[in-house]
Amino acid sequence: MNVLEILNEDELYRRIPLFWMKPNGNPSSAAFQNSTGTDDMSVDLGRLTTPKKTASAKADCGVASFCASLAKENKQEVLHTPSDKNDAHSSVRGKKTKSIRRELANGSKIIFLAISEFLNDKQI
Amino acid sequence: MTPNSYSDTQQVVFQQPYGIHPDWYILNYGFGVETTEECLVASATEPFKLFDNLTKGTVYLAISDTSSCASVATPETPWFVNSKSAKTLVYQRQLHLPDDLTWISHREAFPPQWTIEEQYDQVFSRVGQLINLPKDWDSYGGNVIEENCIGRAIEILYYLLELRDRAGISVPVPFVAPLSSGGIQIEWEEMERYLELSLLPGSYEVEYFACDRTNAGELSLEGSMESIKNLEGFLLWFIRGEAGDLGRLTFENSYEELIT
Numbered sequence: 337m338n339v340l341e342i343l344n345e346d347e348l349y350r351r352i353p354l355f356w357m358k359p360n361g362n363p364s365s366a367a368f369q370n371s372t373g374t375d376d377m378s379v380d381l382g383r384l385t386t387p388k389k390t391a392s393a394k395a396d397c398g399v400a401s402f403c404a405s406l407a408k409e410n411k412q413e414v415l416h417t418p419s420d421k422n423d424a425h426s427s428v429r430g431k432k433t434k435s436i437r438r439e440l441a442n443g444s445k446i447i448f449l450a451i452s453e454f455l456n457d458k459q460i
Numbered sequence: 461m462t463p464n465s466y467s468d469t470q471q472v473v474f475q476q477p478y479g480i481h482p483d484w485y486i487l488n489y490g491f492g493v494e495t496t497e498e499c500l501v502a503s504a505t506e507p508f509k510l511f512d513n514l515t516k517g518t519v520y521l522a523i524s525d526t527s528s529c530a531s532v533a534t535p536e537t538p539w540f541v542n543s544k545s546a547k548t549l550v551y552q553r554q555l556h557l558p559d560d561l562t563w564i565s566h567r568e569a570f571p572p573q574w575t576i577e578e579q580y581d582q583v584f585s586r587v588g589q590l591i592n593l594p595k596d597w598d599s600y601g602g603n604v605i606e607e608n609c610i611g612r613a614i615e616i617l618y619y620l621l622e623l624r625d626r627a628g629i630s631v632p633v634p635f636v637a638p639l640s641s642g643g644i645q646i647e648w649e650e651m652e653r654y655l656e657l658s659l660l661p662g663s664y665e666v667e668y669f670a671c672d673r674t675n676a677g678e679l680s681l682e683g684s685m686e687s688i689k690n691l692e693g694f695l696l697w698f699i700r701g702e703a704g705d706l707g708r709l710t711f712e713n714s715y716e717e718l719i720t
Contacts, residue, residue: 355590
């Protein structure tokens, strides 16, 4: 898979387990931490995948979407970092301060809900 | 409005468009008649779930009827569906809505009127569930939640209840979330005002982040505290304070950042 340039208008998908879903339907800022020991937060590049496919990596996960421009405005690099298992894998690289995590949370919207009890796939 | 008149006057459509499980129905509430807005059904529990005490069935609020990638208009907790909103309920077939609408009316609308203790019981229960989260619980390699963090979260929740009993300060129920690092985040949000506490693995300090919008722009305060007794100042600001009061809070190990 070739490494692509991520454009400002690209949508990035982040899996949201139910524990990160607030009662008002918005994601908590807790959902936007870096992976432990790294400066990277994993996301999927929207144009290379679908919300359902992103959610399918884990049961009972929703998907939040935000624009790459939002991350860049918050001092983050956005890089396409495909892996063997996921061509769409990308990284939002940079320190995630609490205020940056809140900005990402506020600028995200939930676009997919997957509640395994009764929904096969429910795209919003 | 009685249930019968509701079902006669609302645009109620049964749909099964999404290939959901055969034991479930979807009910879409369309925009209704021009009546006084009234609550039809509500939940004070989980964001997408209402337990019907009369029929013993479960009703889920799924989404509002929007197109792909539009914002999801899910209500605040307690969530509700009123006569002017477009909402989607998903429920088990045995509820037979709208024939069972006797439990949905503006006077008998649920949620259960939970006391503050019952609401906090739910939060305690949620914190207790975090101890069972396995490695990679977040699908991004998230760590197991550290027991020390769970203990400190419970200590903070008890402190909030004690504050209410001692000083009469009614602290809203916080949202508690696990952190991928193995810690716990406790947060409150009301419009532009936001308060977040972080309990991190390997640390006995409580990190805080608070922000609000002033006329001059957004004001935020970030730092850490060694004692949860300092929480009282934050909580009073959150509940009753003015936006500018945040800039006058002082604790050890804190700094103030004004963002415009």
